[in-house]
């Protein structure tokens with residue numbers, strides 16, 4: 001990129017984008033040139049605190065030195081060979097994932113939606129191979145599982161599925177945190193529930209954590225019915241909630257876990273961790289990917305996990321989380337008509353507002369703070385896991401000031 005990008009270059013980039021790139025995204029008016037730690041810098045050199053982390057991706061912030069070194073070293077050596085061969089980088093990453101989650105095996109792909117597609121195929125194959133009659137896959141009404149056709153059909157939010165004609169059949173949706181509805185659905189589909197997909201915290205829907213009693217009931221029912229319990233940890237995984245994986249806050253493990261986002265700290269990679277009981281349901285030839293587990297991606301993901309685990313990054317998350325929630329509660333007490341609720345776990349925090357949040361997030365952006373607006377009235381705050389109290393203080397000062405301007 002040209003070092004001498006100016007404001008007029010931003011307009012040029014915007015015009016070129018509008019002319020040549022599909023308009024399927026609603027973009028904010030900023031274009032970043034580089035990032036360092038918690039900060040991003042735009043093409044004019046303006047500094048922003050990045051508390052969105054590319055939607056829960058750059059969990060270790062920008063330009064982390066060891067991650068860059070690992071990428072450089074790998075790029076010098078080998079980009080790609082394909083899954084027709086063995087890969088040291090894949091094997092080493094898979095070992096770290098399994099040794100830090102639950103016993104099983106890993107499938108690698110390139111994104112979250114692909115991880116859910118693979119898990120969906122696994123569940124369907126399991127249903128066919130074990131003779132489940134007229135099988136059903138259950139997910140949550142407020143869920144978001146991705147944009148490819150299978151993951152879209154698994155997504156409970158109707159607005160994501162509308163307008164694409166006939167959808168995949170054999171999928172139904174449970175009301176989140178409603179144990180009665182959960183039991184009713186298992187009763188309705190008795191003997192037919194092949195699998196259940198859940199986000200332990202519904203992120204895109206507005207950061208809605210699943211309650212422990214709901215999850216315990218779900219684990220019990222899936223065990224009773226021999227259904228595969230899939231945790232979509234694409235957003236909650238890789239330390240976002242203060243544990244490496246969100247399921248580790250509870251007293252059980254899922255059967256399958258899907259990962260992406262923070263796994264490569266910005267380098268595209270997805271993974272499915274499949275527990276021992278179900279490793280035979282995607283046999284040789286049943287699924288695959290040319291790029292999945294590519295040398296570059298797996299090397300970077302290995303380094304990301306190594307940094308998180310060896311530097312004990314997660315030990316600081318509870319204190320950072322408490323501080324941010326405390327500051328948010330003070331802001332809420334000042335503007336109770338604007339903020340309805342503050343929720344979340346670790347550094348996956350949601351602020352439910354009483355009005356549309358895009359204008360609030362736009363104003364924060366203008367003041368140098370990047371937050372995420374989701375599902376109309378929610379703000380997601382997802383700082384890097386290695387941020388500091390000072391940076392949170394700076395961010396909360398901006399947030400409070402901006403909310404003051406919306407408080408009428």
Ligand SMILES: Cc1ncc(COP(=O)(O)O)c(C=O)c1O
Pocket residue numbers: 055111112113114116144145146147199203204232233234235260261
């Ligand atoms: C919980 C969850 N699942 C799946 C996805 C899809 O991931 P990707 O955008 O990498 O395909 C997302 C993305 O936001 C997500 O939050």
